[in-house]
Amino acid sequence: MVIAPSPLVPTAPWTDSFGRRHTYLRVSITDRCNFRCGYCMPAEGVNWRPRTEILSFEEIERLVRLFVRGGVTKVRLTGGEPTVRKDLEELIERLARIEGLGEVWMTTNGSTLAKKADAYRTAGLKGLNVSLDSLRRARFAEITRRDELPKVLDGIDAALAAGFRPLKINVVVMAGVNEDELLDFADFAVDRPVQVRFIEFMPFKGNEWQRGDLYPAAQMREDLRTRYRLAPLTVGPNAVAREFAIEGGKGSVAFVASMTESFCEGCNRLRLTADGMVKSCLFLRADGNLRDPLRTGADDETLARIVRDSLARKWKEHPPMENLLSTNDRSMLEIGG
Numbered sequence: 001m002v003i004a005p006s007p008l009v010p011t012a013p014w015t016d017s018f019g020r021r022h023t024y025l026r027v028s029i030t031d032r033c034n035f036r037c038g039y040c041m042p043a044e045g046v047n048w049r050p051r052t053e054i055l056s057f058e059e060i061e062r063l064v065r066l067f068v069r070g071g072v073t074k075v076r077l078t079g080g081e082p083t084v085r086k087d088l089e090e091l092i093e094r095l096a097r098i099e100g101l102g103e104v105w106m107t108t109n110g111s112t113l114a115k116k117a118d119a120y121r122t123a124g125l126k127g128l129n130v131s132l133d134s135l136r137r138a139r140f141a142e143i144t145r146r147d148e149l150p151k152v153l154d155g156i157d158a159a160l161a162a163g164f165r166p167l168k169i170n171v172v173v174m175a176g177v178n179e180d181e182l183l184d185f186a187d188f189a190v191d192r193p194v195q196v197r198f199i200e201f202m203p204f205k206g207n208e209w210q211r212g213d214l215y216p217a218a219q220m221r222e223d224l225r226t227r228y229r230l231a232p233l234t235v236g237p238n239a240v241a242r243e244f245a246i247e248g249g250k251g252s253v254a255f256v257a258s259m260t261e262s263f264c265e266g267c268n269r270l271r272l273t274a275d276g277m278v279k280s281c282l283f284l285r286a287d288g289n290l291r292d293p294l295r296t297g298a299d300d301e302t303l304a305r306i307v308r309d310s311l312a313r314k315w316k317e318h319p320p321m322e323n324l325l326s327t328n329d330r331s332m333l334e335i336g337g
Contacts, residue, residue, distance in 0.1 A: 011304060014070040016280065016311040020267055024238070025072045027060060028274040029091065033081040035109050036145035037133070039172055039201060039209075053275045057087075059294055061094045063272060066300050068100045070307070072270070076129075077106040080274070083116065089123040096124025103127065107170065111148055113155025117162040128159055129168040129197070135184050143177070160193065166251070169196045175215040182223045189251035190228075197241055199256040202282075217242070217257035224253065238268040258282075264317035270307070278307055280314040287313060 014022040031049050033040075055063070064075055075095055082088060095104050105127040106120070113120075113130070120128075132152055134140040140149040159167050169188070173179055182198065189196045198220050203209035221244075224230060230244035233252065240263050241254035257263075271279035276291025288310035290303055 011069045011300075014067070014072070014270065014307065014311060016314045018314075018316050020314075021071060022268050022270045022311065023071050024074045024076070024269045025064065025067045026076045026078055026269060026271045027064065028078045028080065028272065029060065029082050029088075030054065030080040030085045031274050032084050033079055033109070034084055034111060034146070035081065035148075037131075037143055038145075039174065039204075049275055053291075055272075055274060055276050055291060057091045057094060059276070059291070060091065060272075061098070062294065063276075063290060063303070064095055064101070065098055066303055067270065067272075067307075068098055069300070070304065073101065074103045074105065075101060077104070079107075081109050081111075082106055083108050083112040089116075089119050092120060092123035092125050105129070107131065109144075110152040110155040110159075114151060114158045117155065117158040117164070121162045121164065125164075127166075127168070128164045129170050130156055130159070131170045131172075132156075133172050133174075134178050135181060135188065139178065139181075156192075156194070165193060167192075167194045168254075169194050170199055171196060172199045172201055173215045173220060174201045175213050177213075179215045179220075179223075182220055183227055186224050186228055186246060186249075186253060189253055190246055190249035192251055194251045195243070195254055196251065197254040197256055200259045202258050214259055216260045217255040218260065220255055238266045239263070262317055264315070270311075278310040280310045281318060283318045284313070284315065 016022070031054070064072075077091070079085075085091070092104060095101060103126045104124060106125055107129040108131070110130040110132065130152070133143050134149070137147070137149045141147040156167065156169070169185070171178075171185055173182070185196045185198070188194070198217065200217055201209065201213050201215070221230065228249070229247040230253065231247060233243040233245055235241070235243055240258075241256045242261070243252055243254040245252050267281075271282070272290070273279060273286050276289065276294065277286035278288030278290060279286045288306045290306055293302055293306065
């Protein structure tokens with residue numbers, strides 16, 4: 001049984017032991033995906049969780065309302081691949097109506113955008129990140145195990161036509177795999193009003209990460225400067241990316257250096273997994289079960305204590321990269337990024 005939420009009145013801010021206030025919630029709505037990217041999904045695949053273990057739209061809305069009471073102002077829908085969840089527009093509409101929630105964003109592989117970008121925008125989605133790790137068709141198919149690059153590029157065009165600005169393109173850069181496309185992606189941003197975000201390859205359960213796979217953000221910037229002048233852009237204290245305008249370009253580039261340039265000091269993120277677990281850090285184990293108490297009638301204060309207990313265990317910063325594989329019990333697919 002899910003009891004009705006209490007009125008949306010403020011509660012104490014979501015603050016960890018180091019005084020960081022958490023205003024950004026990433027909500028995984030499914031562990032399923034129509035792509036099979038190796039850095040996200042273990043080579044042997046994963047056992048999909050039974051649908052009964054996945055939060056319903058009603059449960060997600062109830063929990064998001066709880067997080068908004070404590071100061072969350074931005075929600076990002078993730079997966080797996082969130083667009084494989086049936087009736088996604090209904091969930092977007094539910095969340096967009098929540099008083100005090102300023103923005104609903106989504107990260108997607110872009111495979112449905114050609115058909116759905118307008119519908120997502122109409123439902124109330126404010127922003128989009130599209131994951132795209134290669135502009136070369138054969139390589140894209142090798143990375144994703146799906147030959148769908150034309151569909152994703154059409155989806156990006158449809159999202160721009162629907163008015164998503166800025167549209168962000170997430171590129172996981174892997175040494176020996178796609179680091180030779182950095183300039184191609186910069187060219188892509190020069191020609192379009194998008195922000196290409198180059199992301200360092202991170203270790204997760206089952207992705208066989210090794211230090212030699214890492215292509216550092218500092219080297220990425222050097223590579224881009226062989227062709228372009230990059231001008232630093234001002235970002236907020238909670239930004240995870242260093243952003244740069246491209247002189248003469250319509251778009252911009254950014255660098256998310258989780259492994260080599262820590263931004264833990266300004267972290268304001270909480271995560272809710274598809275099965276209702278709280279993660280206070282991307283690299284910590286999911287350690288706060290909200291689903292089961294929610295389904296047995298827990299009130300908001302009981303649920304809030306579970307969130308605060310998880311926040312109390314959050315690190316000041318994550319440990320060295322080689323140690324991270326032992327701290328996380330889920331693949332990226334099961335977390336949502």
